[in-house]
Amino acid sequence: MEFCTTCGEQNSEEALFCTNCGKSLQNAQQKTSEKNEPKLSTQEIAPLQKMTNKQKWIYSISGSVLLVLIIVHFVLSSIYDPTKQISAMNEAYNNQDKEVFFQEFYVKEGTEANAKNFYAIVKDYGWTNLRDQLTNEVERIKKNENPDIIYNNGEFISANSKPILFGLYNKVEFTVIPTEVYIHAPFKNMTIKFGDKEVVSKSEGEKLNLGKYIPGEYAWSYSYEEGYMPLANKGNVILKAQSENIAEIDMDWNFQTVSVDSDLEDAIVYVNGKSTEKKVSELSELYPAQLNSKIEIYAQSQDKNGNAVKSEVLPLENDSIYLAFEHIRTEQKMAEHEDLIKNIYKNYRSDYASAIRYTNFDYIEEYFKEGSKIKKDYAKFVTDHDNIPGYNYDFLLNDITAFKTLSDKQFELQSFETFNYSSDKEGSTNYERKKKYVFSYENGEYFIDEIVDLDTKKTKF
Structure with missing residues (x-):
């Protein structure tokens, strides 16, 4: 039995504290032990041995290792502290350090991603809102609760606890959830590029899987060489997470x-x-x-x-x-010239008959170029009829027998003309003449340059 030295209460020998006053019984037990222990004689007490250098070295190394382990523990605890990770995100975002900000998140291998895209999407989403949501998910993980997925139209970011060093530490991994991108290629053998990935369609209307991309802005382009003409276009598109994280891109084909x-x-x-x-x-x-x-x-x-x-x-x-086609246009133009010149010839013969009848050159003056010899000659021929007593012309036939293009500015018309002529002096005569007319075209106008008598047959009445 053990008695308390303070209050005298009797306690069992195993008790460490008095059941009455609560004082420690270790001193009493120690004294009892000392009483019960056999005392050694002076000769039996071994002298203290001095610590060797080897022992000192071992204790020193052990202490250093223990100190290092303690430091490493605190360092790793700090590194894998998700609260500090979110603080680092916040600092990088506010400093607009897109690369550092992006490195705080995890992207699965094979996913198209870049810091600029991600920063822009987070900015559009609202960093303060996202930061608060990430903090909430960290608290859920600390309480051993299942974290929620953060949504932005579709699944955006997930927070998961990841064991480190055999489970001694836990790192919270913030994973950016990618969107699987598809596109329908309208033709076979179209080369389509989206972001850094390039694919070629194998059939018309094929649904192409372009791969997985985190939300953001991406450049796209396509080329097609097998149609009637080479086709190509390019542009940019903002990719946002969509339902079930599947998106079908509608490119501007510009067809x-x-x-x-x-x-x-x-x-x-x-x-x-x-x-x-x-x-x-x-x-x-x-x-x-x-x-x-x-x-x-x-x-x-x-x-x-x-x-x-x-x-x-x-x-x-x-x-x-x-x-x-130039030759068709030329032929059409020549045909137009031919039709116009034939009409001009018919009008000329009619006006010529009036000029002779009334001895007035004004009727045919505009058919000739100003100052030309033929104009002077015909002006004299018409007015000279004033000196012919009792003359008369009866024009019977003005047929066009041939037409030829000499150049794009000069044309030849052949005719067969018949008329009866009579005068007091010469009597009556029938004329049959084959003639050639040369027309020129200048500044949108036609002129008679030559009138040549090819053959004349006269028959007296």
Whole structure:
């Protein structure tokens, strides 16, 4: 039994504290132990031994290692403290240090991502709002509760506890959840680039998986070389997380239809020197097309002699193109000249009859160039009839027998003309004449340059 030295209460020998007053019983037990222990004689007490250098070295190293372990523990605890991680995010965001800010988050391997994109999306979302949500998720993890996923249209960021050093420490990993991006390629063998990834379509209308991307702004482009003309376009798109984190990108293909027409519908259409193997009549609408001044279009055919002829070459600047053939235009223009000159000849013969009848050159004055010899000669011929007593003309026939283009400015017309002429002095005579008229075209006007008598047959009455 053990008695308390303070209050005298009797306690069991195993008790460390008095059951009555609560004082420690260790001193009493120690004294009891000392009483019960056999005392050694002076001869039996061993002398204290001095610590060796080796022992000193071992104790020193052990102490240093223990100190280092303690320091490392505090350092790692600080490193993996999620609260400090959020503070580092906050500092980097406020300093607009996009790279450092982005490094505080985790992105799964194979995901397209960059710091600039992520910073812009967080700014749009609201960093204060996101910071508070991240802090809440950290508190849930500390309480061993399941954290929630942060949403931004779709799943945006998740917070997860990750064991470090065999579970001695736990790091909170903030994972940016990617969106899987798809696009429908309208044609086979289209090269499509989105961000840093490039894919080629294998069939028309194929749904292409472009990969996984974190939200942000991405550059896109495409090229297509197998149509009637090379097609390409590029731009930027803001990718936001969507339901189920799947997004289908709608690129601006910029396709349009170009209507094509020509003087010759059976001419073959060429684009940038490459045959479409289609006639104008078969390719009245060119699709897919893009307006581009660097793309040139023309058509090719044959003239009446079997020679290859090419239309004018036009840049693809309008959604409607007319491919004109110069030889067709020339033929049309020549035909216009021929029709006009034949009409001029008919009018001239009618006005000539009036000028002779009334001995007035004014009727035909404008058919000749000012100051020309033929104009002077015909002015004299008309007025000289004032000196012919009893003359009369009966114009019977003015037929055009031939027409020829001498140049784009000069033309020849041949005629067969008949008339009866009579005068008091010469009596009556029938005339049959083959004549040549040479017309010129200047500044939109036609003139008679020559009138040549090729053959005349006279028959007296």
